[in-house]
């Protein structure tokens with residue numbers, strides 16, 4: 001079965017890996033990023049990899065902007081003829097104690113990781129319903145339940161995302177829309193501008209998380225793995 005999927009923040013990291021896996025399965029995939037250069041680079045790389053540029057679309061869309069989100073969803077529907085799957089992957093985080101966290105950094109984290117997911121779900125739901133059902137898959141984090149010093153805004157945004165996902169799951173399940181949220185542990189990406197560490201082979205790879213998304217979409221209609229935790233099997237002691 002072929003799906004039409006929109007992945008927010010699919011220009012690199014986990015979102016890019018999800019796009020690669022779904023394209024390899026024959027799906028149509030749109031990815032978003034915040035810059036036209038990043039979006040175009042991702043589209044070229046994904047098209048080259050799957051060998052079918054007609055199934056790939058990249059869009060510039062800051063998920064903090066509800067109007068931009070509405071336009072992105074409409075563009076996907078106009079280009080591919082509908083929407084079946086929304087992967088809310090775009091996310092940011094900085095480490096800073098609360099007493100030193102600037103107001104605009106707090107807003108950037110909450111607006112991207114939580115409000116952005118709301119805007120995307122709100123824009124996508126009518127289209128999922130029009131197709132008779134679909135999936136919403138949210139990228140949360142183990143930090144949502146394992147809070148850490150310096151992570152107050154990030155942990156709060158992801159804990160809020162868990163609650164949002166649980167409520168939405170119950171709200172739309174009878175419309176045949178399945179909502180799942182994934183809680184990865186440490187993943188080897190350049191998350192939020194972080195330098196990739198050397199010697200961090202113990203971390204999950206972005207593709208490990210992408211595989212969870214692919215597996216979810218294979219589940220038969222009667223089953224809904226709603227909350228999935230995935231962690232490195234052998235972290236440093």
Ligand SMILES: NC(=O)c1ccc[n+]([C@@H]2O[C@H](COP(=O)([O-])OP(=O)(O)OC[C@H]3O[C@@H](n4cnc5c(N)ncnc54)[C@H](OP(=O)(O)O)[C@@H]3O)[C@@H](O)[C@H]2O)c1
Pocket residue numbers: 008009010011012013014015032033034035038061062063064088089090091092112139140141142183184185186187188189190191192193
């Ligand atoms: N890496 C980890 O260890 C880890 C662990 C648990 C959970 N997660 C979660 O997994 C998700 C992906 O993380 P990652 O490590 O793959 O991150 P990443 O490598 O930093 O990639 C983040 C993606 O999100 C996009 N993005 C950032 N702000 C955005 C905004 N306001 N609007 C639209 N797109 C935006 C970026 O686009 P640009 O290219 O335009 O910047 C990029 O494509 C996040 O939600 C993160 O919280 C990550």
